[in-house]
Amino acid sequence: xxxxxxxxxxxxxxxxxxxxxxxxxxxxxxxxxxxxxxxxxxxxxxxxxxxxxxxxxxxxxxxxxxxxxxxxxxxxxxxxxxxxxxxxxxxxxxxxxxxxxxxxxxxxxxxxxxxxxxxxxxxxxxxxxxxxxxxxxxxxxxxxxxxxxxxxxxxxxxxxxxxxxxxxxxxxxxxxxxxxxxxxxxxxxxxxxxxxxxxxxxxxxxxxxxxxxxxxxxxxxxxxxxxxxxxxxxxxxxxxxxxxxxxxxxxxxxxxxxxxxxxxxxxxxxxxxxxxxxxxxxxxxxxxxxxxxxxxxxxxxxxxxxxxxxxxxxxxxxxxxxxxxxxxxxxxxxxxxxxxxxxxxxxxxxxxxxxxxxxxxxxxxxxxxxxxxxxxxxxxxxxxxxxxxxxxxxxxxxxxxxxxxxxxxxxxxxxxxxxxxxx
Numbered sequence: 001x002x003x004x005x006x007x008x009x010x011x012x013x014x015x016x017x018x019x020x021x022x023x024x025x026x027x028x029x030x031x032x033x034x035x036x037x038x039x040x041x042x043x044x045x046x047x048x049x050x051x052x053x054x055x056x057x058x059x060x061x062x063x064x065x066x067x068x069x070x071x072x073x074x075x076x077x078x079x080x081x082x083x084x085x086x087x088x089x090x091x092x093x094x095x096x097x098x099x100x101x102x103x104x105x106x107x108x109x110x111x112x113x114x115x116x117x118x119x120x121x122x123x124x125x126x127x128x129x130x131x132x133x134x135x136x137x138x139x140x141x142x143x144x145x146x147x148x149x150x151x152x153x154x155x156x157x158x159x160x161x162x163x164x165x166x167x168x169x170x171x172x173x174x175x176x177x178x179x180x181x182x183x184x185x186x187x188x189x190x191x192x193x194x195x196x197x198x199x200x201x202x203x204x205x206x207x208x209x210x211x212x213x214x215x216x217x218x219x220x221x222x223x224x225x226x227x228x229x230x231x232x233x234x235x236x237x238x239x240x241x242x243x244x245x246x247x248x249x250x251x252x253x254x255x256x257x258x259x260x261x262x263x264x265x266x267x268x269x270x271x272x273x274x275x276x277x278x279x280x281x282x283x284x285x286x287x288x289x290x291x292x293x294x295x296x297x298x299x300x301x302x303x304x305x306x307x308x309x310x311x312x313x314x315x316x317x318x319x320x321x322x323x324x325x326x327x328x329x330x331x332x333x334x335x336x337x338x339x340x341x342x343x344x345x346x347x348x349x350x351x352x353x354x355x356x357x358x359x360x361x362x363x364x365x366x367x368x369x370x371x372x373x374x375x376x377x378x379x380x381x382x383x384x385x386x387x388x389x390x391x392x393x394x395x396x397x398x399x400x401x402x403x404x405x406x407x408x409x410x411x412x413x414x415x416x417x418x419x420x421x422x423x
Contacts, residue, residue, distance in 0.1 A: 004294040007043045010034050011287045015330050018280065019374045027380070028276040031283025038290040052289035053282045059162050060278050061244030063115075065251035066156075069222075069229060070116040071272040072255050076219035078226075079108075079120050083128035084212050094134055094202045095195075101125055101139050102191055105146040111230040114147035114158050118382035119274075126389045132206040136391060138198040141401065144382045148375070149190040149409055151366040153183040156233050156243060158366050159281075160336040160376070164358065166344070172237035178359050182416035186367055189412040193405045218258050225254030277377075281333070288337040320360035320414045324368030324406070328375045332365045339365060356421055363413045370409065371402040 014034025018027045038044040073079060082104055090097035105125075109117045122143040129136035151158035155169055162169070170178070195202070215223075229250045236246040259266055327335055339361045343354065369375025373383050373395050386393060 003043055006041070007038065007290045007294040010037050010041075010043070011291055014283070014287055015334055018284075018334075019331050019380075026276055027377075028278075028280035028283065031280045031287065033283075035283040035286035035290075038286060044286070044290045044293050048289055048293060049286050052285045055166075055289075056163075056281055056285045058166075058242045058244030059159060059281055061248040062156070062162055063159055063277055063281065064273070064275075065229075065244075065247035065249075066113050066116060067273045067277065068255055068269065069226065069251040070112060070120045071269055072258060073219075073222045073226065074120045075269060075272065076216060076222045076258070077213055078215070078219045078222050079124040080127065081213050081215045081219065083121075083124040084131070087128045087132045087207075088212060090132070090206065092206055094204050094206050097129075097132060097134065097206060098138060098142065098195065098198070098202055099191075101128075101142050102146055102194075105143055106150045106187060109147050109150040110153045110157050112226065113156060114151040114376070114378040115277075115381060117143055117147040118378040119385060122382055122385040123389060126386065126391070134204065134206040135201050137393070138194070138201050140382075140386050140391060140393075141194065141198075144379055144398075145190050145194060145370050145405060146187070147378045147382065148367055148370045149186045150183065151378075152179050152186075152362055154234070155237055156230075156247070158378075160332050160365050161362060162243065163281075163333065163336045164340045164343070164362055164365060166340050168344070169237070169240070169242070170355075171240045172234060175237065178355065178417070178420055179362070181420045182359075182363055182413040185412040185416040186363075186409045189409040190370070190405055193408050197401065197404065218262050221258050221261060222254070225251075225258070229254060280377075284334045284337055288334060288341060291338060292341050316356050316360045316418065317414060319357055320364045320417075321410065323361050323364030324410050325371065327365055327368035328372040331374060332369050332376045336365050356417070359417050359421075360414065363410070363417060367410050367413055368406065370406040371399065373398045 011034060014030050014037075017025070017030025017033070021027060021030075035049065039046050039049040083101075086097060086100035086104055090100060105117050105121060108121050122140060125139050125143055126136050129139045148158075152161065155161045155165070155172070155175055169175075229247070232246055232250040233243060236243055255266070255269060259269070323335065323339065343358050343361070369379055373379050373393075383393065
């Protein structure tokens with residue numbers, strides 16, 4: 001019992017470090033330190049720790065590929081071009097600019113993951129808002145909230161989806177059948193509430209036209225490459241393949257084509273990628289393995305089975321809502337890893353009920369982080385991005401907005417999940 005308590009304390013401290021970042025120590029350092037502490041103290045055997053790191057191979061390949069593609073698009077000015085395009089097509093209407101920004105953020109999230117929206121699109125949207133002489137915060141909030149609201153449209157829209165399902169990732173057709181309606185409702189509800197809450201700022205006149213940045217040949221190639229990668233991933237998902245290797249191969253090929261065309265060394269692009277994210281995920285895998293070793297995952301699995309047997313449909317609501325709020329206490333990536341371990345331990349005899357529970361967990365983990373700045377890695381990255389631009393959003397300011405936006409979208413998505421299952 002003492003060993004289990006020590007494991008829980010180490011895991012809690014490590015996750016707290018990831019969320020709070022004391023002394024500005026990078027997130028990955030806290031996760032890695034916690035993982036090393038578990039193994040070095042004997043609370044988790046080294047063999048199990050190494051095995052846990054290896055379980056994340058598919059996630060590492062997916063993240064590496066998407067970060068590389070995002071960095072390539074950023075370097076070649078693709079996102080700046082899209083943001084300026086939105087300003088010009090808003091034709092002096094703040095409401096229209098808000099809608100276009102939301103639409104671009106949705107597309108980027110769906111096909112390039114929520115982290116790309118937070119890291120790469122946010123600075124471009126800020127620059128576009130400033131050029132349009134508009135108050136930037138409504139448009140910056142769009143980047144944060146759509147990064148989570150649209151993150152379960154496809155399996156590739158959020159790395160958390162990969163850790164929830166792991167090797168049990170459903171084929172694309174099954175994924176769309178389950179999540180299409182909840183995604184549409186979540187995206188629409190998030191837009192409607194934001195549009196209402198920011199209605200005052202969106203009545204102001206904005207500058208109608210800015211100089212459209214020249215999109216280079218390499219930038220156009222990056223854009224076409226994104227389309228190609230999206231098609232590859234859709235095919236891989238449709239065939240039921242793991243997404244990590246296809247992502248890495250396709251994005252590497254696109255990057256190579258662009259760099260060869262420019263006769264440019266790959267080192268600059270590689271240097272711009274946040275490789276610490278991979279160490280962060282590896283450390284979290286080890287921490288979750290430690291929790292599984294301590295029996296915590298087994299206890300959660302037993303609770304989930306008892307709740308689902310007592311009230312199958314009620315369990316879906318309970319699990320989705322509890323998961324959504326829990327994300328904001330421990331961050332959605334470690335919670336996704338725990339949820340994946342719990343679902344793997346569930347009996348396979350009730351496949352349909354398990355699929356609905358997994359769907360509720362996915363919605364909670366992907367959408368729940370819209371409550372607070374601590375909910376997801378994407379939101380933390382977004383906060384860092386706007387601070388670099390000189391904008392400041394306090395945790396309380398985000399929470400006041402999230403307390404209205406997130407529950408409406410969550411309840412809409414959960415209702416959509418049950419309706420999709422019934423249909």
